[in-house]
Amino acid sequence: MASSLSEIDVKILNALQEDSRLTVQELADRVALSASSCWRRLRSLEETGVIRRYTALVDPKAAAVGECVFAHVTLERHSAETAAIFIEAVRKRAEVLECYAVSGDADYLLRVAVGEIADYNRFLEEFVFHLPFQVRIRSNFALKEIKYETALPLRATTR
Structure with a gap:
């Protein structure tokens, strides 16, 4: 079940989505709370899993992983065991930034980041062809x- 978000929670989350390096005092100032009240709300958002983690966004081109490939994967055999093996294998591949089980022609959609086309070919040879x-x-x-x-388009879910 989704967590309820108050208007102040949304303000906190929006400020953090814009700049996750804000200190608690800076965040409190932006959302018009005391530092201690802001800290308590922030802690609650972390503990309930609304905030998963804090991270830095790296420019793919500047980091030499600027090729983005969307791979539509269809499993030839459909079973819980096959799906579990595929999912476990995907989670181990650093090139796979996102993986979704999807409806339609494919079973999974992967977003793969590589430096160049040859790296994607190597990904296919080392990973996909070895399943x-x-x-x-x-x-x-x-x-x-x-x-x-x-940044997610957030809105308050409680009054």
Whole structure:
């Protein structure tokens, strides 16, 4: 079940999505709370899992991993065991930034970050082609990034 978010929680989360390096005092000033009250709310958001972690956003091109590939993966055999093996294997691959079970023609959608096309080919050879079952994979290379956001569009869910 989703957590309830108050208006002040949303203000805190929006401020942190913009700049996660804010001190508690800076955050409190932005959302018009005392530092101790802000700290308590922040702690609650962390403990309830609303805030998963804090991180830095790295520019892929500057870090030489600027190629983005969307891989549509279809498992040839559908079973709980096959799915579990695939999911466990995907979680171990650093190149796979996101993996979703999806509806439609494919079973999974992966967002894969690599330095160049040859690195994606190596990913296929070392990972996909070594799975203990057959998969179909359809790859789409991103030509240009139009929009990339990490901030969720939050709204209060309680009054």
